[in-house]
Amino acid sequence: MVADTQALPLAGKRERTLGRLGVRLLAALPLILLVLLLPAKDDNFSHVAAYAAIFVMVGLSMNVLTGYTGQISLGHQAFLGLGALTGANVVSSGVHSADPFTFALGLLIAAAASGGAALILGAVALRIRGLYLALVTLVFGSVFSDTIFTLPSLNGHDAGVPAYRPDALATEYRYYLFALAMVLVCVYVDVWVRRSKVGRGLIAVRDNELVAQAFGVNVLGYKLIAFTISGAMAGLAGGVFAFWEQAFSDKDFLSVAGFNFALTFVVMVVVGGLANRGEVIAAAVFFALVSPLSPLLPWVADHTHWGTFYGNNKFYISNVIGAVLLLQTIVMNPGGLGQVIGPFDSWFGGKKFTLHDPDGDAGVGAMEDSSVRA
Amino acid sequence: MSVLEVTDLTIRFGGLTAIDGLNLKVDEWEIVGLMGPNGAGKTTAFNCITGFYKPTHGRVFFKGNEVTKVPPHRKAAMGIGRTFQNVGMVKSETALENLLTAQHTRAGYGPLQAISGSSVVRQRERDLVAHSEVILDLLGLSAIRDKRIGALPYGTLKLLELGCALATDPDVLLLDEPSSGMGPEESDELGERLLSLRQELGVTMLLIEHHVPLVTAVCDYVYVLNFGKLLAEGDPESIRNHPEVIAAYLGGEAPEALEQTELPQDQQELAEATS
Amino acid sequence: MSQTVLAGTQFSVQIHFLSPLINGIANGAAYGLLGLGLVLLYKSNRIFNFAQGEFATVAAIVTYVFSSGTGWLPDLPFFVAAVFGLLAAVGIALLTERLVIRPMFNRAKVILVVGTVGVALLLIGIEGLLPYPKSQGLPTIGQVFGTQDFIGRIDGIPILYQDIAKLLMLAVLAFAAYLFFQHTGTGTAILAVSQDTTAARVVGISVERISLITWGIAGLLAGVAGILLAVPPTGTVTPGAFTGTTLIVAFSAAVLGGMTSLPGAFVGGLSLGLIQAFANADSTFVPGLREIQNSQELAVFLVLLLVLLVRPRGLLGREA
Numbered sequence: 001m002v003a004d005t006q007a008l009p010l011a012g013k014r015e016r017t018l019g020r021l022g023v024r025l026l027a028a029l030p031l032i033l034l035v036l037l038l039p040a041k042d043d044n045f046s047h048v049a050a051y052a053a054i055f056v057m058v059g060l061s062m063n064v065l066t067g068y069t070g071q072i073s074l075g076h077q078a079f080l081g082l083g084a085l086t087g088a089n090v091v092s093s094g095v096h097s098a099d100p101f102t103f104a105l106g107l108l109i110a111a112a113a114s115g116g117a118a119l120i121l122g123a124v125a126l127r128i129r130g131l132y133l134a135l136v137t138l139v140f141g142s143v144f145s146d147t148i149f150t151l152p153s154l155n156g157h158d159a160g161v162p163a164y165r166p167d168a169l170a171t172e173y174r175y176y177l178f179a180l181a182m183v184l185v186c187v188y189v190d191v192w193v194r195r196s197k198v199g200r201g202l203i204a205v206r207d208n209e210l211v212a213q214a215f216g217v218n219v220l221g222y223k224l225i226a227f228t229i230s231g232a233m234a235g236l237a238g239g240v241f242a243f244w245e246q247a248f249s250d251k252d253f254l255s256v257a258g259f260n261f262a263l264t265f266v267v268m269v270v271v272g273g274l275a276n277r278g279e280v281i282a283a284a285v286f287f288a289l290v291s292p293l294s295p296l297l298p299w300v301a302d303h304t305h306w307g308t309f310y311g312n313n314k315f316y317i318s319n320v321i322g323a324v325l326l327l328q329t330i331v332m333n334p335g336g337l338g339q340v341i342g343p344f345d346s347w348f349g350g351k352k353f354t355l356h357d358p359d360g361d362a363g364v365g366a367m368e369d370s371s372v373r374a
Numbered sequence: 375m376s377v378l379e380v381t382d383l384t385i386r387f388g389g390l391t392a393i394d395g396l397n398l399k400v401d402e403w404e405i406v407g408l409m410g411p412n413g414a415g416k417t418t419a420f421n422c423i424t425g426f427y428k429p430t431h432g433r434v435f436f437k438g439n440e441v442t443k444v445p446p447h448r449k450a451a452m453g454i455g456r457t458f459q460n461v462g463m464v465k466s467e468t469a470l471e472n473l474l475t476a477q478h479t480r481a482g483y484g485p486l487q488a489i490s491g492s493s494v495v496r497q498r499e500r501d502l503v504a505h506s507e508v509i510l511d512l513l514g515l516s517a518i519r520d521k522r523i524g525a526l527p528y529g530t531l532k533l534l535e536l537g538c539a540l541a542t543d544p545d546v547l548l549l550d551e552p553s554s555g556m557g558p559e560e561s562d563e564l565g566e567r568l569l570s571l572r573q574e575l576g577v578t579m580l581l582i583e584h585h586v587p588l589v590t591a592v593c594d595y596v597y598v599l600n601f602g603k604l605l606a607e608g609d610p611e612s613i614r615n616h617p618e619v620i621a622a623y624l625g626g627e628a629p630e631a632l633e634q635t636e637l638p639q640d641q642q643e644l645a646e647a648t649s
Numbered sequence: 650m651s652q653t654v655l656a657g658t659q660f661s662v663q664i665h666f667l668s669p670l671i672n673g674i675a676n677g678a679a680y681g682l683l684g685l686g687l688v689l690l691y692k693s694n695r696i697f698n699f700a701q702g703e704f705a706t707v708a709a710i711v712t713y714v715f716s717s718g719t720g721w722l723p724d725l726p727f728f729v730a731a732v733f734g735l736l737a738a739v740g741i742a743l744l745t746e747r748l749v750i751r752p753m754f755n756r757a758k759v760i761l762v763v764g765t766v767g768v769a770l771l772l773i774g775i776e777g778l779l780p781y782p783k784s785q786g787l788p789t790i791g792q793v794f795g796t797q798d799f800i801g802r803i804d805g806i807p808i809l810y811q812d813i814a815k816l817l818m819l820a821v822l823a824f825a826a827y828l829f830f831q832h833t834g835t836g837t838a839i840l841a842v843s844q845d846t847t848a849a850r851v852v853g854i855s856v857e858r859i860s861l862i863t864w865g866i867a868g869l870l871a872g873v874a875g876i877l878l879a880v881p882p883t884g885t886v887t888p889g890a891f892t893g894t895t896l897i898v899a900f901s902a903a904v905l906g907g908m909t910s911l912p913g914a915f916v917g918g919l920s921l922g923l924i925q926a927f928a929n930a931d932s933t934f935v936p937g938l939r940e941i942q943n944s945q946e947l948a949v950f951l952v953l954l955l956v957l958l959v960r961p962r963g964l965l966g967r968e969a
Contacts, residue, residue: 128961132957142897150942150943195499196488200464200467203475210462216451267766313778316774
């Protein structure tokens with residue numbers, strides 16, 4: 001029964017890996033070029049693309065918490081907002097452009113603040129199990145935004161806090177490239193989380209807490225790690241968001257608007273297919289483009305007959321789109337976008353192209369087995 | 375020196391006393407069996423020893439140190455490995471990933487280092503993979519290295535689970551029914567494997583087992599539980615022929631035992647009526 | 650002179666005490682009304698229905714559309730329109746049960762909860778796309794019966810018929826629901842299904858029928874809440890309004906009262922309404938809280954945390 005899988009000599013294996021990498025890069029080249037060059041054509045494109053980049057960061061953040069660790073967060077807008085608030089406040093110095101050092105510091109502190117807030121939330125609330133934890137995160141998100149973001153000293157006495165970019169990032173295209181760089185930072189962290197014992201520990205926690213403990217994983221500690229990393233990524237995204245809008249306005253995160261953000265983020269990570277990076281990114285980009293803040297659909301609407309209708313109702317339209325996708329995914333298509341993109345993804349990774357998924361990965365199913373059960 | 379020792383272990387759940395005053399000892403390089411009918415409290419005992427339950431009374435010692443209240447994940451780090459009755463592994467991952475996860479405490483780097491992606495982490499990961507492949511090879515499971523374990527047959531899973539327990543680099547291994555789901559041939563193979571593991575790796579073991587041939591072949595000493603209490607202990611041969619043990623498994627009282635024990639009136643009448 | 654001062658102090662303490670008391674009870678009744686449906690669905694399905702607020706909004710919108718007479722909208726008598734409103738809420742609840750809950754019966758509870766989130770989002774979107782004036786509200790009880798809005802005043806603060814109606818309706822419904830679960834066959838059947846669907850089937854209970862009935866009742870409760878609450882000045886028929894503001898507090902109130910206790914929704918609702926009113930920045934006694942806008946929300950969150958950490962089953966619940 002012992003299969004002999006060591007037929008290939010070491011050198012040959014190395015060549016095969018490099019070759020495969022080369023093929024993947026080549027196949028990805030058009031996509032890479034598109035991502036890098038299309039936004040340069042038009043400031044609006046860059047603006048939208050940067051927004052999508054921000055959503056991607058939030059998607060990756062949610063993926064760490066919900067995808068890998070199986071903890072649901074219905075109040076994630078609090079961490080995004082805290083990052084924006086912090087970034088804007090650290091930099092806001094009254095001059096019309098930020099000094100690059102303060103700017104970098106602002107983003108760093110934004111990530112740290114949100115990471116810290118998430119850690120504290122986790123420390124307090126992780127003893128609460130299952131559905132009740134979801135409820136707590138929901139109430140937390142709403143309450144945190146409504147109390148902290150409305151403090152006059154933090155929100156510019158209700159007028160909003162300006163967030164000036166450094167001169168080097170003044171143009172939309174350059175800011176987009178910067179946002180892209182921040183996305184790459186998050187991707188790097190995510191890759192190493194997944195590839196290391198951290199990711200394996202988180203997934204074990206999600207799958208079966210008892211087994212995780214038997215393998216030596218400190219379950220509570222790792223849930224806190226998940227919260228912290230997730231919070232920090234969302235905080236960084238928030239910082240980038242503030243400078244994208246060039247202001248922090250609490251209204252973006254309060255009551256209904258905040259709630260909508262939170263729900264969209266959950267929808268994003270569920271529809272994307274949990275724990276799968278490529279698919280979460282794709283879903284994030286999609287939802288960024290159809291969200292009410294996105295300038296994309298109005299542009300489309302203006303160029304067709306539906307302009308006015310769209311303009312008055314864009315908020316609701318994006319709700320309907322998001323909700324339909326969510327319901328369709330969880331009711332009929334538990335693998336999420338993953339089931340659709342999956343075949344391409346594994347082909348990319350060197351396996352044969354087939355529509356049938358022999359490994360039957362979970363997607364939403366991963367959340368089912370998790371300890372988030374009530 | 376005893377690797378594992380349990381004194382006066384008692385645990386109560388509400389009104390039910392699941393284990394009552396258990397004393398148990400496993401010496402270095404021994405393979406000890408823990409037997410008893412279903413519901414006797416064997417898995418409960420495991421859970422107490424490994425820290426998943428907090429005993430009401432009693433103490434657990436590991437290599438001479440008291441570890442009664444140590445949480446499960448730290449016990450795993452200390453060298454107490456275990457398997458579960460219903461196959462405890464990360465079902466959504468591959469065999470290799472499970473083995474890697476099991477080496478969590480031997481990884482040699484911390485979470486912060488992990489995120490940085492430093493060369494230390496890369497090297498350690500390579501080492502972990504190599505070690506996993508050694509274990510797969512040892513158990514003849516190399517073929518399933520990259521397969522998601524959810525779809526694999528039960529017997530294979532039990533073997534892989536043994537591999538994961540080994541991967542935690544334990545000084546003592548607590549195996550919960552390792553032969554369940556295995557036929558007689560596979561069971562014999564398992565027995566030989568356990569013996570050679572002891573030989574090559576110096577692992578001490580405590581097994582919960584129902585399969586008598588396996589126990590006889592492998593165990594140096596056996597404890598038998600019934601209704602949470604220690605019923606008998608000794609070497610496998612004497613346990614095999616012990617009348618009370620047989621009776622416990624058959625669910626009644628052995629004829630010889632009747633003469634020696636006091637029975638409540640109605641049970642005695644029932645026994646006489648049915649014999 | 651000291652006597653006047655003393656009298657003056659008493660007077661102002663009364664003012665500061667009375668207004669939050671009345672507001673607290675009125676709001677509390679609102680939370681209780683929404684909370685009843687939440688508790689019902691938790692008792693029966695062990696899930697949180699995040700769409701409950703929108704079920705209520707649907708009833709309010711339909712009632713409005715059929716009775717307001719503005720523009721091309723019909724001008725039916727209020728009670729007829731209200732019946733349509735209730736039917737609409739029940740209908741949406743049944744649709745949700747059929748299309749979202751039933752297909753996912755065996756999945757993990759958290760997926761079902763995410764499903765109700767999706768339903769809420771969808772309803773908000775659809776409601777938003779309907780052409781009707783979104784910032785209006787339903788007529789008050791007073792307007793329906795052609796009398797003034799308030800029964801009288803205490804120290805200058807009007808006691809509204811609307812608030813009395815909310816309170817009465819909450820008490821009646823909570824009591825009726827309690828009797829329903831304790832003493833009727835259907836009520837017992839619902840509890841049976843909630844504990845073990847297979848066992849329930851074995852004794853002849855139609856799980857499908859019970860599920861429909863449960864959601865239908867939840868829709869009805871939401872509808873009543875919606876019609877009573879979508880009334881100015883505190884309520885409107887705006888899409889998402891109930892979900893964004895009232896629902897979160899209603900959940901917390903249900904947890905406080907006991908998520909498995911229908912009378913608990915009554916107790917929890919009123920208690921939380923009062924706590925909230927007294928924590929409100931405008932009227933609070935607690936120093937420092939005045940600085941925080943929305944301090945009443947903070948109070949709600951702290952209560953929720955406290956209950957879940959210290960006594961998860963709530964005041965009247967029997968299990969977590």
